Amino acid sequence: MMKRSRLFMIGSLTLAIGACTKPPQTAVQKAEALLAQMTLDEKIGQMTQVDSEALTGREQDIAKYFLGSVLSGGGSNPSKGSSSQAWKDMVAKLDAIALQTRLRVPLVYGIDAVHGHNNVDGATIFPHNIGLGATRDPEAVERAARVTAEEVAGTGIDWTFAPCVAVVRDERWGRSYESFGEDPGLVSTMGAAAVRGLQGVDLAAPSSVLSCTKHFLGDGGTTGGKDQGDTRADTATLRKLYLPPYEAAIKAGTQSIMVSYSSWNGMKMHARHDLITGLLKDELKFRGFVVSDWAAIDQISPDYKTCIEQSINAGIDMVMIPHALAAPPPDAPPGTAKLNTYSDFIGDLKELVAEGKVPTSRIDDAVRRILRVKFELGLFDARKGSPELFAAIGSPEHRAIARDCVRKSLVLLQNRNRILPISKQAKRIGLTDKGANNLNVQCGGWTLDWQNFNGLTLKGATTILAAVKAAVSPQTQVVYSPDGTGLAACDVVLAIVGEDPYAEFKGDRQDLNLDAPDLQAIATARQSGTPVVAVLISGRPLVIDALLASCDGVLAAWLPGSEGRGVADVLFGDAKPTGKLPCSWPRSMAQIPVNAGDANYDPLFPCGFGLSYE
Numbered sequence: 117m118m119k120r121s122r123l124f125m126i127g128s129l130t131l132a133i134g135a136c137t138k139p140p141q142t143a144v145q146k147a148e149a150l151l152a153q154m155t156l157d158e159k160i161g162q163m164t165q166v167d168s169e170a171l172t173g174r175e176q177d178i179a180k181y182f183l184g185s186v187l188s189g190g191g192s193n194p195s196k197g198s199s200s201q202a203w204k205d206m207v208a209k210l211d212a213i214a215l216q217t218r219l220r221v222p223l224v225y226g227i228d229a230v231h232g233h234n235n236v237d238g239a240t241i242f243p244h245n246i247g248l249g250a251t252r253d254p255e256a257v258e259r260a261a262r263v264t265a266e267e268v269a270g271t272g273i274d275w276t277f278a279p280c281v282a283v284v285r286d287e288r289w290g291r292s293y294e295s296f297g298e299d300p301g302l303v304s305t306m307g308a309a310a311v312r313g314l315q316g317v318d319l320a321a322p323s324s325v326l327s328c329t330k331h332f333l334g335d336g337g338t339t340g341g342k343d344q345g346d347t348r349a350d351t352a353t354l355r356k357l358y359l360p361p362y363e364a365a366i367k368a369g370t371q372s373i374m375v376s377y378s379s380w381n382g383m384k385m386h387a388r389h390d391l392i393t394g395l396l397k398d399e400l401k402f403r404g405f406v407v408s409d410w411a412a413i414d415q416i417s418p419d420y421k422t423c424i425e426q427s428i429n430a431g432i433d434m435v436m437i438p439h440a441l442a443a444p445p446p447d448a449p450p451g452t453a454k455l456n457t458y459s460d461f462i463g464d465l466k467e468l469v470a471e472g473k474v475p476t477s478r479i480d481d482a483v484r485r486i487l488r489v490k491f492e493l494g495l496f497d498a499r500k501g502s503p504e505l506f507a508a509i510g511s512p513e514h515r516a517i518a519r520d521c522v523r524k525s526l527v528l529l530q531n532r533n534r535i536l537p538i539s540k541q542a543k544r545i546g547l548t549d550k551g552a553n554n555l556n557v558q559c560g561g562w563t564l565d566w567q568n569f570n571g572l573t574l575k576g577a578t579t580i581l582a583a584v585k586a587a588v589s590p591q592t593q594v595v596y597s598p599d600g601t602g603l604a605a606c607d608v609v610l611a612i613v614g615e616d617p618y619a620e621f622k623g624d625r626q627d628l629n630l631d632a633p634d635l636q637a638i639a640t641a642r643q644s645g646t647p648v649v650a651v652l653i654s655g656r657p658l659v660i661d662a663l664l665a666s667c668d669g670v671l672a673a674w675l676p677g678s679e680g681r682g683v684a685d686v687l688f689g690d691a692k693p694t695g696k697l698p699c700s701w702p703r704s705m706a707q708i709p710v711n712a713g714d715a716n717y718d719p720l721f722p723c724g725f726g727l728s729y730e
């Protein structure tokens with residue numbers, strides 16, 4: 117662990133606050149003393165967060181603009197690949213530049229570790245939140261978050277944009293899998309558990325990372341499940357459905373909160389003083405800092421300066437700015453608007469302060485919050501991590517915890533003729549379709565890449581196919597046929613079907629029926645009279661009447677991540693299914709949205725449903 121010399125800073129602080137004053141002790145006092153030394157440029161720098169990819173080739177801008185934070189958005193991987201070493205080196209290099217500045221204020225470094233340290237090749241990948249919601253086990257969620265924190269800290273990173281505490285009310289939404297479920301109580305319990313796991317008992321510990329509870333407020337309630345859309349609800353409904361997880365996360369100690377791209381009743385959340393300052397900071401007494409989402413303030417107005425004025429005055433403390441160049445990329449469609457850059461932001465905000473449109477007191481409040489959290493994180497003493505934490509990334513112990521989460525997340529929807537559990541002594545087991553031998557499908561979006569389309573190799577991961585092979589007796593023949601042909605004379609066929617990976621708005625769907633090739637492969641496999649068990653890999657409920665009719669067993673496995681063995685544990689009876697649906701399962705597209713508590717509630721399976729073995 118690299119120790120930083122604090123002498124220079126403490127010395128100058130003492131000078132600044134006068135010889136008779138005692139040196140600052142608490143994080144609050146230290147932040148106050150440091151703030152008192154800062155110029156406006158230094159303060160605005162702290163409020164600026166830039167994407168690592170945008171800084172490629174202009175890393176010295178970190179020192180030039182006194183940047184307070186760098187993030188790596190989905191796909192902004194180190195130029196030297198995605199190994200844990202490459203990540204650790206990149207973060208250390210960028211942080212060292214921040215320490216060249218006059219006041220040596222360290223970076224707080226953000227990343228989307230949303231199901232394990234998912235940008236790192238070789239990390240332990242956990243089920244996405246929807247699967248964790250199905251475990252109904254907050255202790256398992258806390259353990260998962262602890263492992264995630266240790267792996268994140270292992271690479272020297274101190275901040276993850278998690279947990280997402282969206283309450284998903286419409287499964288057409290492409291971010292449904294980032295939600296623990298449709299029930300505010302369930303999401304509150306799981307979100308608070310995740311905060312505890314990430315931040316640990318002491319935020320300053322080398323293995324604790326800052327959590328970022330997101331996306332405030334009402335992201336899961338947009339009309340039609342449209343990502344970044346509009347949540348139309350009266351105040352009472354907004355508070356009842358979407359606020360409880362924030363109250364729980366604040367109680368659990370979350371020290372940062374990200375604002376949602378979405379709007380409430382037609383007005384962008386990023387401009388809402390009533391909710392960010394009024395509700396979150398004044399009423400709920402949130403003491404941490406509020407960060408904007410990726411270029412999200414840009415959506416407030418066509419005039420960037422107005423966007424900055426409104427968002428900062430609404431109460432946003434740090435602004436996420438992904439772009440370095442004003443010109444849109446050469447392949448952008450004609451007419452693509454100019455991109456707003458961090459130098460635009462910094463210049464405009466400075467002007468706004470000079471013009472009196474953003475009060476200095478607002479700037480000071482923002483910077484005070486950011487600095488206090490940096491002190492509480494212990495960043496002025498050392499970066500996160502240790503050789504031990506680095507070495508434990510993707511360790512067998514961590515994977516065992518993820519495997520346990522997978523096991524507990526599986527929801528048994530149908531088990532005709534007690535087809536499950538399958539005997540490990542079966543003579544011949546068939547496997548078909550896209551999810552059987554495909555880590556992209558098994559992990560879903562936000563895995564080494566934002567959308568995670570194809571060709572994912574992930575060090576140490578186990579596919580469901582490999583897990584089945586490892587589970588059965590040496591005499592059992594396991595036959596894999598992607599299209600379902602050649603599976604005659606099998607005792608059982610496992611059809612691993614579901615969704616291709618996606619993230620955010622790219623996953624918004626009007627049609628949640630299974631793909632035709634999936635259904636075709638099952639029909640082909642069935643021709644020989646073989647019973648079929650469908651393992652559904654999906655980020656949300658799909659329309660499955662055809663599947664229920666054609667398969668004896670149906671197991672909802674969500675997006676299980678790197679530990680395919682957890683799926684095999686349940687298929688072969690080493691563990692009984694205990695998962696319960698975290699959301700209602702619709703009968704048809706026409707029935708969506710369907711949520712517990714609706715008048716005439718009549719889903720295919722109610723929220724909370726889940727069979728087990730005798």
Ligand code: BGC
Pocket residue numbers: 188189190191192410566
């Ligand atoms: C980034 C993501 C980000 C998304 C927002 C992508 O290019 O990689 O991190 O969430 O843009 O639209």
Ligand code: BGC
Pocket residue numbers: 188189190228277330409410620
């Ligand atoms: C997403 C956030 C994410 C951020 C940084 C945004 O597009 O909405 O959830 O944390 O990008 O990658």
